[in-house]
Amino acid sequence: xxxxxxxxxxxxxxxxxxxxxxxxxxxxxxxxxxxxxxxxxxxxxxxxxxxxxxxxxxxxxxxxxxxxxxxxxxxxxxxxxxxxxxxxxxxxxxxxxxxxxxxxxxxxxxxxxxxxxxxxxxxxxxxxxxxxxxxxxxxxxxxxxxxxxxxxxxxxxxxxxxxxxxxxxxxxxxxxxxxxxxxxxxxxxxxxxxxxxxxxxxxxxxxxxxxxxxxxxxxxxxxxxxxxxxxxxxxxxxxxxxxxxxxxxxxxxxxxxxxxxxxxxxxxxxxxxxxxxxxx
Amino acid sequence: xxxxxxxxxxxxxxxxxxxxxxxxxxxxxxxxxxxxxxxxxxxxxxxxxxxxxxxxxxxxxxxxxxxxxxxxxxxxxxxxxxxxxxxxxxxxxxxxxxxxxxxxxxxxxxxxxxxxxxxxxxxxxxxxxxxxxxxxxxxxxxxxxxxxxxxxxxxxxxxxxxxxxxxxxxxxxxxxxxxxxxxxxxxxxxxxxxxxxxxxxxxxxxxxxxxxxxxxxxxxxxxxxxxxxxxxxxxxxxxxxxxxxxxxxxxxxxxxxxxxxxxxxxxxxxxxxxxxxxxxxxxxxxxxxxxxxxxxxxxxxxxxxxxxxxx
Amino acid sequence: xxxxxxxxxxxxxxxxxxxxxxxxxxxxxxxxxxxxxxxxxxxxxxxxxxxxxxxxxxxxxxxxxxxxxxxxxxxxxxxxxxxxxxxxxxxxxxxxxxxxxxxxxxxxxxxxxxxxxxxxxxxxxxxxxxxxxxxxxxxxxxxxxxxxxxxxxxxxxxxxxxxxxxxxxxxxxxxxxxxxxxxxxxxxxxxxxxxxxxxxxxxxxxxxxxxxxxxxxxxxxxxxxxxxxxxxxxxxxxxxxxxxxxxxxxxxxxxxxxxxxxxxxxxxxxxxxxxxxxxxxxxxxxxxxxxxxxxxxxxxxxxxxxxxxxxxxxxxxxxxxxxxxxxxxxxxxxxxxxxxxxxxxxxxxxxxxxxxxxxxxxxxxxxxxxxxxxxxxxxxxx
Numbered sequence: 021x022x023x024x025x026x027x028x029x030x031x032x033x034x035x036x037x038x039x040x041x042x043x044x045x046x047x048x049x050x051x052x053x054x055x056x057x058x059x060x061x062x063x064x065x066x067x068x069x070x071x072x073x074x075x076x077x078x079x080x081x082x083x084x085x086x087x088x089x090x091x092x093x094x095x096x097x098x099x100x101x102x103x104x105x106x107x108x109x110x111x112x113x114x115x116x117x118x119x120x121x122x123x124x125x126x127x128x129x130x131x132x133x134x135x136x137x138x139x140x141x142x143x144x145x146x147x148x149x150x151x152x153x154x155x156x157x158x159x160x161x162x163x164x165x166x167x168x169x170x171x172x173x174x175x176x177x178x179x180x181x182x183x184x185x186x187x188x189x190x191x192x193x194x195x196x197x198x199x200x201x202x203x204x205x206x207x208x209x210x211x212x213x214x215x216x217x218x219x220x221x222x223x224x225x226x227x228x229x230x231x232x233x234x235x236x237x238x239x240x241x242x243x244x245x246x247x248x249x250x251x252x253x254x255x256x257x258x259x260x261x262x263x264x265x266x267x268x269x270x271x272x273x274x275x276x277x278x279x280x281x282x283x284x285x286x287x288x289x290x291x292x293x294x295x296x297x298x299x300x
Numbered sequence: 301x302x303x304x305x306x307x308x309x310x311x312x313x314x315x316x317x318x319x320x321x322x323x324x325x326x327x328x329x330x331x332x333x334x335x336x337x338x339x340x341x342x343x344x345x346x347x348x349x350x351x352x353x354x355x356x357x358x359x360x361x362x363x364x365x366x367x368x369x370x371x372x373x374x375x376x377x378x379x380x381x382x383x384x385x386x387x388x389x390x391x392x393x394x395x396x397x398x399x400x401x402x403x404x405x406x407x408x409x410x411x412x413x414x415x416x417x418x419x420x421x422x423x424x425x426x427x428x429x430x431x432x433x434x435x436x437x438x439x440x441x442x443x444x445x446x447x448x449x450x451x452x453x454x455x456x457x458x459x460x461x462x463x464x465x466x467x468x469x470x471x472x473x474x475x476x477x478x479x480x481x482x483x484x485x486x487x488x489x490x491x492x493x494x495x496x497x498x499x500x501x502x503x504x505x506x507x508x509x510x511x512x513x514x515x516x517x518x519x520x521x522x523x524x525x526x527x528x529x530x531x532x533x534x535x536x537x538x539x540x541x542x543x544x545x546x547x548x549x550x551x552x553x554x555x556x557x558x559x560x561x562x563x564x565x566x567x568x569x570x571x572x573x574x575x576x577x578x579x580x581x582x583x584x585x586x587x588x589x590x591x592x593x594x595x596x597x598x599x600x601x602x603x604x605x606x607x608x609x610x611x
Numbered sequence: 612x613x614x615x616x617x618x619x620x621x622x623x624x625x626x627x628x629x630x631x632x633x634x635x636x637x638x639x640x641x642x643x644x645x646x647x648x649x650x651x652x653x654x655x656x657x658x659x660x661x662x663x664x665x666x667x668x669x670x671x672x673x674x675x676x677x678x679x680x681x682x683x684x685x686x687x688x689x690x691x692x693x694x695x696x697x698x699x700x701x702x703x704x705x706x707x708x709x710x711x712x713x714x715x716x717x718x719x720x721x722x723x724x725x726x727x728x729x730x731x732x733x734x735x736x737x738x739x740x741x742x743x744x745x746x747x748x749x750x751x752x753x754x755x756x757x758x759x760x761x762x763x764x765x766x767x768x769x770x771x772x773x774x775x776x777x778x779x780x781x782x783x784x785x786x787x788x789x790x791x792x793x794x795x796x797x798x799x800x801x802x803x804x805x806x807x808x809x810x811x812x813x814x815x816x817x818x819x820x821x822x823x824x825x826x827x828x829x830x831x832x833x834x835x836x837x838x839x840x841x842x843x844x845x846x847x848x849x850x851x852x853x854x855x856x857x858x859x860x861x862x863x864x865x866x867x868x869x870x871x872x873x874x875x876x877x878x879x880x881x882x883x884x885x886x887x888x889x890x891x892x893x894x895x896x897x898x899x900x901x902x903x904x905x906x907x908x909x910x911x912x913x914x915x916x917x918x919x920x921x922x923x924x925x926x927x928x929x930x931x932x933x934x935x936x937x938x939x940x941x942x943x944x945x946x947x948x949x950x951x952x953x954x955x956x957x958x959x960x961x962x963x964x965x966x967x968x969x970x971x972x973x974x975x976x977x978x979x980x981x982x983x984x985x986x987x988x989x990x991x992x993x
Contacts, residue, residue: 023523030422037419038438041494044453045442047463058873060853061462100346107343122350128599130552130591132569136576136584141357149700160354163346186332191324221447223555231700232654232679240448245682246659247846247869257449264444269437393990460855479856480840563838566992577687578985
């Protein structure tokens, strides 16, 4: 066990870091109540006006687009990412390292490179920019997130499980349903959640793959450009924090009682640590 | 084989009309005998998607870096040349932009590693279940609030009359003039990428078995020696894994320098973005090759240090 | 007589039938002769402040065309956006003079029929068929508004009140100056040098030979240590001035109006030497998906009321002089403040943005083209 002084020092350091992370968020929430439409400090007056003003049809359309893009990209990522992870984890073949490296590229490369590469490809192929081109752009890094997560889980699971299942007479489908799925499910859920979060907040690749549509991040960028209704941006951020806080806290609460938290924490850790995320 | 399996499980008494199961068993058998078929089926869709969509477009982009554009209509002319690379090599402005980008990326990585390591250690080895869960949620939640807004709020905090200077003046200290500067850019990057460093570090530290530490003490090592020779080497892959995030995300970003940078805060990403904006695709592609090369080298080093196993 | 009359009537009826224009049927030169039914949607690329709810909401209500605007902060961005996805992403763009010719020659915009815009014939003569949107008699857009790039300053911190562009090159305000992040800013330096260094013989700030160009770039590199930030977004400059990071700089009237509304102590002016400026045109994309809505929009923003509203909001000058009286009704004195109905000499004192090309106006061909301006600007910022 570490010395008491060390433990206290580390505790204080941790508290300061968490404070560092949360102080700006508290300010974001505070500024959402700013009466003036130009942000400055100290805040001259407070109002809840922006909460009503924020819910425009433009915001609703963008929100719906972001949700759709996120769901589809995550769906594609779950299928392709797990398939790729299985292929790489279970089989030795020539070029395995190269495949593994290739699948990490979308996250290792700067988002702007992915963005302009895809944009040039769409222009060359005369493909109109639309929701589907955004989905393609997001799918590239979402696949990587799920791939890395499932791969990490497969590396820890024993391959003999599948053999044993087949020895017992199960066919492919039964093996999947009763052996593979329980092992993978939390990895897939964690990876999927993370992929969705990344897609929802992504701005750089989206700038180059969106047509005239706006996802929420693009809409926020538009509001920041205009500089006329900046508190609306804070309202959107505040809403996002609240809406994601609730399920995360709830999940944490449920897991705590069943001791699953350690395992879940491990899942999400794997998911995030292996996902070189482009939160931008 | 399928029939014998059925018999072995006493399935022969089942109604004969279950061809689907027999077919599935035959298929499973096929895949068992020919594993490459299974590999192919699993890998083909994602690889094809990647190769055709992603890799092909990347290759096309970098081929275009060897072309040029018509000055007035800005259309790409397929005339092979290395002018773009020569411009990059000769002009000192692009050197300083590249060095600034790489330098700040390295500084951000170092800062986040220093901030995250003690926190990860506390979470993994000292905190009780409840505190650990609390800190976990506290570190993870900021990831779900918009990146743009987090950058923008820092711009407001570091303003000349922003929260930071207001607080400093209230306690009698001189105002810090770090708004719209490279210091601001470094600070903001360290802030937004911090959760991505905390989680792999936490994961790596959590996996160190307590028995290793006990063994180290049994062998007579003090706290510092145990840390230096047991904990740090075992946690290093996690740190390197986290550093891949912080480094590559900073290397390729242009939004933070655009919003919060000063007069001399251009990053490689900004030049690429401006070049695209002014139709100079070949030049943008040429400059974009720089972060590509840097990340290639970084990933090779990271692999040697075992970061990929920590993933 | 009845027979003749009937014959005449029949002939007339036939002629009338032939002349009745159906929706969008083109006349001989391919242009539509009437505006058809709206398609329900309109995608625009606009400068910040050009699509305010004040005049967009009534438009949507009257025509059913839902407006989606994407903002761009520079002509470069507008050209890029217009070319994305084969050019059919957007229906229209509010292009300034330094983007319009690029768009025309790049075949990104299509000719329009100005006769479909009822207010067009009331426009000031200089903006009915200006060279930046009309080529060989073919109109590629409808002029919108025009205005200057202004000198903005904080009345509390900049004393005495500035009268010349020299203040933004003055080390007295080191670290408190801001100018636009746009290669066309080189023209502003050239304009200043046209009076400050007459030996350079700069006549047109957009047509610079290498000596003149290098002098302008040198002035800007001397200015660089004084700059707090090159503003790329209008809100950058608003934040800089509101929060005390900048006290003087080059600006658009839009920022001035926003800052004054937010009670910041600022003022702007156009120095005697003149200023660069922009004359904007609404242009229709060559592959517009909603051309009828675009025509309706162009007609709408040309009406005196909308011209007045936009002029006051952004701080620019309408192309339609009938807006001047309405401006004074909405905001007394605004017509004179924003030079509505100004004389031709004021119009000439503004050096409107145009794309620098190698061909100098005087027969020489050694002027710097825009690519060189962009590279110089990037390298200058470092």
